Amino acid sequence: MTTLKDIAKAAGVSHATVSRVVNNGPKVGPVMREKIHKLIKEMGYRPNANARALVTQKSTTIGVVIPDVADPFFATLANGIDKVSRQHNMQLLISTGKLSAESEREAINLLLERRCETIVIHSKKIADDELIELFKANPHFVLIDRYIAEIKDKCVWLDNKEGGKIAARHLLSLKHRQLACITSSYEIEDPKLRLTGFVEELAKANITLDSQRVVSAEPTLQGGEIATQKLLASGQAFSAIFVYNDAMAIGAISTLEDNGYSVPNDVSIIGFDDVLLARYSRPKLTTLQYPIDLMAQNAAQIALHIGHEQSISIDTLKFIPQLIKRESTSTYF
Amino acid sequence: MTTLKDIAKAAGVSHATVSRVVNNGPKVGPVMREKIHKLIKEMGYRPNANARALVTQKSTTIGVVIPDVADPFFATLANGIDKVSRQHNMQLLISTGKLSAESEREAINLLLERRCETIVIHSKKIADDELIELFKANPHFVLIDRYIAEIKDKCVWLDNKEGGKIAARHLLSLKHRQLACITSSYEIEDPKLRLTGFVEELAKANITLDSQRVVSAEPTLQGGEIATQKLLASGQAFSAIFVYNDAMAIGAISTLEDNGYSVPNDVSIIGFDDVLLARYSRPKLTTLQYPIDLMAQNAAQIALHIGHEQSISIDTLKFIPQLIKRESTSTYF
């Protein structure tokens, strides 16, 4: 690869001069500047980002830790970060940490070795304490989809509990009284919080959700099918189901219809996330919108600005899911 | 950040020795090795990947150029590359090149500046000639989803034309004779190739597809709806539609049913790609499988191995879409 020195030699100047024109620095004569530009083009010179990062002590890379690139939810998250990154001439370095503390740690470490000081982390498995320590040491870290009080000014999060409440209120307003819940079997906080919110709100209406009516499975389409089969097999009666996410909800609809139940005529279904799928499904899915794209953009902005002028108001860090009423829920008769 | 020198000072040795233990090099006494390991842990040392890349002249990064991270198709592509990358201890650097020659070029350049010699490129807009030149200069580049004869050993591609033929054969075998086609308005080769294959195969059965029966729109759900409306408005009769992709196909089904046509009873629909959506649409979508995950893994493998031992057989680089028969097509009566 062509280097600064090569260009310098060809131009008959020192490499410092070439560096100046590459960086649009001052103190270079217009003639020389022109000549060097020409040479750079001819010889196909590209600055070495590694060398640059080494000497300037800053990288033009923003790191992202997510469990999986293929999952539409995380893909959207990454895309949100990408959008604001390119505005700041930063590039995305994705490090996948498959839902285990060990691999999340590993993913962060790899990013740290790359010296990308700016990192947006989606971590569900690393313990609070460890994360707190990590964030104290790295001022440009931002945590997304998780709230830890001690570092709350670095957390961009969704109020899952409130989401559960909103779902409950919606179903109650449609006169449903026999409710069921399909939740995720993953050992993370989100399903618990959503369920808690749901149950609390039902309690206000004097409805208790007995444990027989709560089934769990993997948070996937297949998981939704399996969970629904379990629910059906249990013989419980229900007119509406609050489902952990859209993928499971669509699996649930599929199984329900295969068993002769019509959605929403016989059973109302409400999902969570509002992924693309929700709009494409038939019936179109009523769900709670998880504004992950917006949240990711927000997180990136905070990560890039922290330490700079702006002070961020905590209010902008907490997001509330919004009810998207479509076709999968209807009034109970 | 702690550096090699810091560790060296603390251990009372030269930084060369520390470097040796970090890299598991030979010629270090077991006592010293142990002591240094301890120090590394205590002081939280992480090697600087930039410095390393600079001196070794190789990066541990694999670059990916795709138009968009959020699109499920490209997310799956990226994920395929990620899978094999981590097996080789390489990390994903994603550079998004939004379907314009200029931004594709820019994306590649950014990767080049990072000195990631290994790059998998999805480019639809840069001209053949330019790509050929680029690939000659960079032996570790791999082109995905596009075939250029001059660099055919670097192309991992899908036979789109054959896909069109398979679709035609399927529809013909179901006795359909009045065919229509919904294609993409994007100025790339894929839609043309699919259409060409489709038309050629019909011609063998002495069926011509007049231009009135071919409508185009954006390759999205909404595009599918719009295209279908156009088709309906044209007053043409048809019993089956070959649709550019699954998203459009689902839009088409939606519009068809809204207009009182049942799928597949009145109209058969065949899509392309076999995205997750296809399995969960109602009716479940008959489609042509685009094995992008496999193709991406393949591409990554080739990119990482080229110049090494294995010589790749060209046969493994061409993929044929596979017919996935589901519920959206049926025999014409």
Add this chain to the structure above:
DNA sequence: GTGAAAGCGCTAACAT
């Protein structure tokens, strides 16, 4: 088994 020294490609302070 360990150290000294050179150098990867670049930026930036200091000369001239």
Add this chain to the structure above:
DNA sequence: ATGTTAGCGCTTTCAC
């Protein structure tokens, strides 16, 4: 307006 120099953090010969 341009050159000289030092050094970022590391690997890697070559000496000892």
